[in-house]
Amino acid sequence: MSTPQTLDASVDPGEKRKIVLLFAGLMVTMLLASLNQTVLSSALPTMVGELNGVEHMAWAITAFILASTIMMPVYGKLGDLLGRKPMLLFAISIFTVGSVVGALAPDMTTLIGARVIQGLGGGGLMILSQATIADVVPARERGKYMGIMGGVFAFSSVAGPLIGGGLTEGPGWRWTFWMNVPLAALAILATVFLLHIPKVVHSVRPKIDYLGMMLIALATTALVLVGTWGGSQYAWMSPEIMTLAFVAVVTGALFVFVESRAEEPVMPLMLFKSRNFNLTTLAGLLTGIAMFGAIGYMPTYMQMATGYSATQAGLLMIPMMACMLVVSVIIGRRVSTTGRYKVAPIVGSVILGAALLLLATIHADSPVYLICIYLGLMGIGLGASMQILTLVAQNSFPLKFVGTATAGQNYFRQVGATLGSAVVGAVFASRLKDLISEKLPAGAGGGSNSFTPHLVSTLPGPIKKIVIESYNEALIPLFLWMVPLAVLAAIVLCFVKEVPLATKIDRETIVDIAPGTLAEFEQEILVEEIVLHDAEHESELETAGSASRR
Secondary structure (H helix, E strand, C coil), X not given: CCCCEXXXXXXXXXXXXXXXXXXXXXXXXXXXXXXXXXXXXXXXXXXXXXXXXXXHHHXXXXXXXXXXXXXXXXXXXXXXXXXXXXXXXXXXXXXXXXXXXXXXXXXXXXXXXXXXXXXXXXXXXXXXXXXXXXXXXXXXXXXXXXXXXXXXXXXXXXXXXXXXXXXXXXXXXXXHHHCHHHHHHHHHHHHHHHCCCCCCCCCCCCCCCHHHHHHHHHHXXXXXXXXXXXXXCXXXXXXXXXHHHHHHHHHHHHHHHHHCCCCXXXXXXXXXXXXHHHHHHHHHHHHHHHXXXXXXXXXXXXXXXXXXXXXXXXXXXXXXXXXXXXXXXXXXXXXXXXXXCCHHHHHHHHHHHHHHHHHCCCCCCCCHHXXXXXXXXXHHHHHCXXXXXXHHXXXXXXXXXXXXXXXXXXXXXXXXXXXXXXXXXXXXXXXXXXXXXXXXXXXXXXXXXXXCHHHHHHXXXXXXXXXXXXXHHHHCHHHHHHHHHHHHHHXXXXXXXXXXXXXXXXXXXXXXXXXXXXXXXXXXXXHHHHHHHHHHHHHHHHHHHHHHHC
């Protein structure tokens, strides 16, 4: 290995300009990925109604998140081994193919397949963008960039439903897929011309952990299917669910066994020797369940239960977006200025729990401004926590493992998002179908599977009231179930150690990924823990000295 070179990215104005250009290009890529987690939420009622597939409504969202989740560790590891740029171009290309398939989908099965293809690329867009920033910006300066990245997700959480609603009411919901093509072209151009980072060079050819990739894909898929089908399509103790649970446990155990022996594991077990990584990962998983379980179906609820159009439903998400964007940027700048980051995600998790509790109290006749206030409160909570968790995870490892660490942390967060969307969507759809079947006269409205916002608005008063009440009873009580998750996330984050954020980047011009890397990695973590202990001891001595002088 060559001797590490130290770069202080905060000194050279020319370097700063390059980082700003690179960051602008990455924002396009992040926007492409984040929009497609939310853009279908407003179009979903019309889409499933036209394709006659309301019982598969949850999969239109879950399929994308599941596929992107599976691919996160893969892209993270391959980005570390092969370089971010080629993997990013590959991810954008796959995502574009999925968008074209979705735009041409003739039925619900093809649409879900298109979302899977999109997810296979989308997982790389998010992970590689975050890891690339860590390649060129020190952790201490990275807070403000991560805050803006959080702002991109905030923007997408509202712009997605708004764009989806506008396209649905205008040229049609298929344009929620067609719009990705020009965005993808722009992302490719930005990656080719603006993304300039040192190339990864190997003295030996890296060995790809294909078996580990396969096992983590199987384990994740089985786990999500348990959450999606359990209690709705199949009974929890049915042979199908029990078999899937068995597959999840067995493949998960095999994955751990394989990773402990692989030369270049897709998710090194050494990651879990870091206390901060474990705590922020668990908190991210819990937050992911609550976030996507709640906001994934709010636009749908607003359209069907309150009578708003798709565009209006998107506009009503603006308070959440604005609060999340502003708070994310403010917190990011504060972290870069002070170097302190522990309190913000704790407070954010508490606020998120309070927002979920308040959302569980709304009714179909609740004032619009009240719903907007509650959503804004949720935005404040998410803005104070989400991106900081990624920053803490990145700061726990050497640069050459930052892609793998970022992917690992985001993987578990997305597992939470997947389970949140899957379970909430499945329970919502199941409760809705049962409530409508129970309350609605036989044959009224053409059947629950074909309800669209427009159709509901044309129903006779008594029948329309039944449908609206059913939507409210099916979804809103589920928010109460998520409150303990946010509270638990806050408790977990209280045990995070506030490790000083690095002010310099240790970059190796030649990265030699070879057998024995994990042993070296473990040694580096041990050294970091010793340094942390010494820093804490020195801080205690300084405090005691100041007290004695007073």
